Amino acid sequence: MKKYSEMTREELLAEKQQLKKQYEAYQNSGFHLNISRGIPSEAQLELSMGMMDVLHSEADYLSENGQDTRNYGSLTGLPEAKALMAEVMETRPENVIIFCDSSLNIMYDLVSKSYTHGVMGSTPWCRLDKVKFLCVVPGYDRHFAITEHFGIEMVSIPMLADGPDMDLVEKYVNNDSSVKGIWCVPKYSNPTGTVYSDEVVERFARLTPAAEDFRIYWDNAYNVHHLDFNHMHVIPEILTLCKEHGRPDMVYKFGSFSKISFSGSSIAALATSPANIADVTAQMKIQTIGHNKINQLRHVRFFKNAQYVMMHMAKHAAILKPKFDLVQMILHRELGDLGIAEWSDPDGGYFVSFNTQPGLAKKVVGMMKDAGVVMTGAGATFPYGIDPEDRNIRIAPSYATPSDLDSAINLFTVCVRLATAEKLLEDMN
Secondary structure (H helix, E strand, O other), X not given: OOOHHHOOHHHHHHHHHHHHHHHHXXXXXXXXXXXXXXXXXXXXXXXXXXXXXXXXXXXXXXXXXXXXXXXXXXOOOOHHHHHHHHHHOOOOHHHEEEEEOOHHHHHHHHHXXXXXXXXXXXXOHHHOOOOEEEEEEOOOHHHHHHHHHOOOEEEEEEEEOOEEOHHHHHHHHHHOOOEXXXXXXXXXXXXXXXXXXXXXXXXXXXXXXXOOOOEEEEEOOOOOOEOOOOOOOOOOOHHHHHHHOOOOOOXXXXXXXXXXXXXXXXXXXXXXXXXXXXXXXXXXXXXXXXXXXXXXHHHHHHHOOHHHHHHHHHHHHHHHHHHHHHHHHHHHHHHOOOOOOEEOOOOEOOOXXXXXXXXXXXXXXXXXXXXXXXXXXXXOOOHHHOOOOOOEEEEOOOOOOHHHHHHHXXXXXXXXXXXXXXXXXXXXX
């Protein structure tokens, strides 16, 4: 098929009419689907059901140090839970604090505490005239929601093929003391699937922040979420590199079992330097007596160690990869030769990042909704929900059944083509 840019007005009109009929057929089909979030499917959740059997009324609830997990104690987590999470997060148990549920909650807590009480004795952010955070775009909407909630100014940093634009990152971090943090998803980034290169990670570790309380928020959410276990990406360990370069306190590293076990009932962790751990736990002592140790014990007894976790994740990949392959097949078949869009082909994570022609993302997402399919809002992958070019759309293939996903992505390509054809005809007029 011809590229749209090579079509005559008559050819574009014919294309528009054909696509409009297809779109109206979808509208009249009664098809409904919500693929707005990257959440595990029921089949993925079923993989962890055995966890519900490892602890029961007759079970031993003692941790390896003899503590009764049904009672108070262990503010920073059970020793065996810290060992498991440290192995998965590629660090040491003494660098880890275990929390409940999700790493997002830890990130919110750290920003909140920094805002009200400061970082390791520095001035609380609420007393400063200006506080800025760097936001790699397109990026994770919930990261941006946290900093927006606290009134922190967000500065967009473009995502390049090998990670954030480090020239810009260094310019801001090394010269502007109002820059207090940067949001990072270093492996299989949300939504592009980008994996930070060794050079990019090294440049992060070599930053010389103008602000003493600057921290890298290193959200390694997809560290073990490979789609192809014959092609697993490995990146340098950031805590080790920062320590080697004399800045051990510069990183907060996050991880969780949210999309490994049960998304609403998992364990999460912060890995960081001893000084940061002392600072964080000093405030935790006021906030809580300890997190859910029974759930920590349940995870340890089910997953045992990182090797078992990887075996478990291979089962996740067996469910997820065919869905991602299906998305790629349909996008290439329906849009590949038209020159009207581009998209990522990730090796892991939960998303495909799709770029329309400028000015069409909101229109396409709106057309999808009008035809019964809810997607992540256009602009959500940018601070304040504003995509300057209005072109990025996040596709989340994980939750839908293969049949529903097939219908949704085919509809999506119709919407992209129809919106583009209409825009080109308007431009001709």
